[in-house]
Amino acid sequence: MTETQKNAPCVGIDLGTTNSLVSVFLNGKPELIPNSHGSVLTPSVIGVLESGEIIVGQAAKELRVTQPDACVSCFKRFMAQDRRFNLRGQEFSPIELSSLVLRSLKEDAANALGMPITEAVITVPAYFNDHARQATRLAGEMAGLTVRRMINEPTAAALVHGFHDRDDEKMITIIDLGGGTFDVTVMEVFESTLEIRSTAGESMLGGEDFTDRIVAHVLQTQNIALEVAEFQFPRRVARLRSECENAKRQLTRSDSASIRLPNEEGEFGGDPKTIHIDRTTYSSLCGPLLRRVSAPIARAMRDTDLAPEDIDDVILVGGATRMPVFQSFVENYFQKPAIARFNPDEIVALGASVQAALIERDAAVDDMIMTDVCPFTLGVEVSKELGGQRKDGYFSPILHRNSTIPISQEEMFYTVAANQPSVTVRVYQGDSRKTAENMLVGQLEVSPLPQGPAGSPLLIRFTYDISGVLEVEAYTPGGKKFRTVLTSHVESLSPQSVEDAKRRIASLKFYPREDQANLQLARFAERMLGELPSWQRQQLDQAIDFYESAMNRSNRDEFHHAKQMLLTCLSSLGISPEDDLA
Structure with a gap:
């Protein structure tokens, strides 16, 4: 270089x-x-x-x-x-x-x-x-x-x-x-x-649509539809659109503007007909x-x-x-x-x-x-039981629009049949209740699923990067992980770009319940709860609830605050987890 x-x-x-x-x-x-x-x-x-x-x-x-x-x-x-x-x-x-x-x-x-x-x-x-x-x-x-x-x-x-x-x-x-x-x-x-x-x-x-309102208005005065004119006389419409664009600009400075009418060949000739438009008329045209x-x-x-x-x-x-x-x-x-x-x-x-x-x-x-x-909501397709029948094609959001990015969020979903062999996680973007009205971003195949009853849990996690890269992960009840990175079907990102995005995403994610030490602290606190007299249980019980809720929400600051509260509560009860968790 x-x-x-x-x-x-x-x-x-x-x-x-x-x-x-x-x-x-x-x-x-x-x-x-x-x-x-x-x-x-x-x-x-x-x-x-x-x-x-x-x-x-x-x-x-x-x-x-x-x-x-x-x-x-x-x-x-x-x-x-x-x-x-x-x-x-x-x-x-x-x-x-x-x-x-x-x-x-x-x-x-x-x-x-x-x-x-x-x-x-x-x-x-x-x-x-x-x-x-x-x-x-x-x-x-x-x-x-x-x-x-x-x-x-x-x-x-x-x-x-x-x-x-x-x-x-x-x-x-x-x-x-x-x-x-x-x-x-x-x-x-x-x-x-x-x-x-x-x-x-x-x-x-955009501004082109405001110009088109003038074009359509002028043609309407001549009993011509814009769609017909564009097909039959493209040069005429092109010249007229240029005139209307100039008139739109003139209306920013003046109360009225003049528009010359070209002939079918897009020429003005010697003495072209002129249409006048004022701000009041234009304002009415712009209403819709x-x-x-x-x-x-x-x-x-x-x-x-x-x-x-x-x-x-x-x-x-x-x-x-x-x-x-x-x-x-x-x-x-x-x-x-x-x-x-x-x-x-x-x-x-x-x-x-x-x-x-x-x-x-x-x-x-x-x-x-x-x-x-993130300007759009991102989620997955789910089925719903309505009137005794199960129907597909419903949208379940995971990342909501206007969430600050980068972000990582997860939701729990459940199988619909006993011993269900697989799940296709279809990822959509949009805000409609039905997936047919949203945009398919990609999908993740989760197979095989461990055998189990209907209603077995499947955890799905979305992580959205500032570059618009979406990582989708799915965790089965047995702890097996499935993962894909979606870049919206445009095969343009280099392998290096995708790897860079993966590293950014990995540094972003914070899931304290996947840390064994955090889980051990929760189990230790629960065990100590059973050994306390009834009049001391409520305080520790509430601290454990807050701690486990913070683990599930995966907010770094909230989790550290909840963990400190739990440790303080244990200490006030004369309980020290250090020896047990060493």
């Missing part, structure tokens, strides 16, 4: 639906890196020229109006789907398209910094599911990057505020409306610590979208048991939050002005490089601490 390669920094990348950015932490602060055109914004658009050459960014964006079938955008929305885009006879998956954008950003950073770039922190919407997250990781690897961490976009934005306001103590809500996704995150800031309390969102709602926005906000607030008045600051992130209709909605919801202290287009990318600095232990951020949460 050369000296240049060794010193190459880990960059931060905001892989956006509409635009993408790259930043780097230099000289004690995050800085944006311009692309070859001198702009820090690179449109997330891929195009294919007639020669077959692939183009990225602004050049590809120009094709959206003139040759809409030769370019593609908004593919970030489909990262978790098996979807293909055909551009001049070449097929691309959303992962491949994203990798092309990432490669372009990587090259821009290398040119600006004068050294090859190999590592990155990449942001993702907080409400991206695990499949979409691992697909994003694969896109980074395809672009030649080692993805050190994926960080939620609102968390990245909060890092910028935390970096600049380390002495604050407040509760903040981050409202992130990008081009294609919407997230809301509630966070507590105190003593240079950023603690995520809850997150919610919708991965198919704002109702969709309100649901995740309410969910995030419920999960923290906070009311709008408990929030000190509301921070806006994402270019679409510039819309006055959106700002008014947010301010009415929280009954306070929203803050956009930093450029909403740039703050996420800046936060990604602050996260990179935290990973690399840069002295400028050595006093900052950040925690994050």
Whole structure:
């Protein structure tokens, strides 16, 4: 490895639906890196020229109006789907398209910094599911990057505020409306610590949908349905969408805007017809979208048991939050002005490089601490006996959404038949009661099971890592362990990455009842209980109950407290376990 390669920094990348950015932490602060055109914004658009050459960014964006079938955008929305885009006879998956954008950003950073770039922190919407997250990781690897961490976009934005306001103590809500996704995150800031309390969102709602409301409205005035127009006159719709996007931006500055109507070939001609739209009309058009926005906000607030008045600051992130209709909605919801202290287009990318600095232990951020949460509930499929019949397909949560990560949690389950030979532990992600409405993450085969009656116990443990790696373990009554590591079906993590995750998970887990000495202490205390007179039994009995409950909950601090209480109780009764347990 050369000296240049060794010193190459880990960059931060905001892989956006509409635009993408790259930043780097230099000289004690995050800085944006311009692309070859001198702009820090690179449109997330891929195009294919007639020669077959692939183009990225602004050049590809120009094709959206003139040759809409030769370019593609908004593919970030489909990262978790098996979807293909055909551009001049070449097929691309959303992962491949994203990798092309990432490669372009990587090259821009290398040119600006004068050294090859190999590592990155990449942001993702907080409400991206695990499949979409691992697909994003694969896109980074395809672009030649080692993805050190994926960080939620609102968390990245909060890092910028935390970096600049380390002495604050407040509760903040981050409202992130990008081009294609919407997230809301509630966070507590105190003593240079950023603690995520809850997150919610919708991965198919963003600024593009607000533009489409105008497009549909304009076409409706001409008695044309948007779906029909897109199929019959793609160039006309592409040109009209560009006009409506400009009108949406104009409505952030003016009370009204004009929209020229292109002909069927997507041209304006000499004297095109013009449609006028004012803020009142636009606000009415946006009503259904704002109702969709309100649901995740309410969910995030419920999960923290906070009311709008408990929030000190509301921070806006994402270019679409510039819309006055959106700002008014947010301010009415929280009954306070929203803050956009930093450029909403740039703050996420800046936060990604602050996260990179935290990973690399840069002295400028050595006093900052950040925690994050698992945005989804993870659990297993179970059967239930209803009306005398056993029915499959029910979801039993193990890790609940908005649990602080990393985390390890377990639940006890039971066999349904005598001498049941095996169990397939199917792992799902979601919040629905039925597994059919949740997402299958993977499964663990537990076979053979020891013979026994129906209702024999099976302990299942989930351990979730900050990198989105889920370890699933199952323990049979005989003590045999079955184990698998799930990475959401994206075959991209190297064996070394998985081994690193396993080591992190092993250091995280804390199960005191698996320590023989802890079990011996419990048995010793129970034996001593039987030797005490009745008037002394209650105190020790309660201490034993507390100790065993703490062993089952596996909270390190709680367990040590319970153990000390038990030892103190024994000592007050003149009982010393040291000789017995030696």
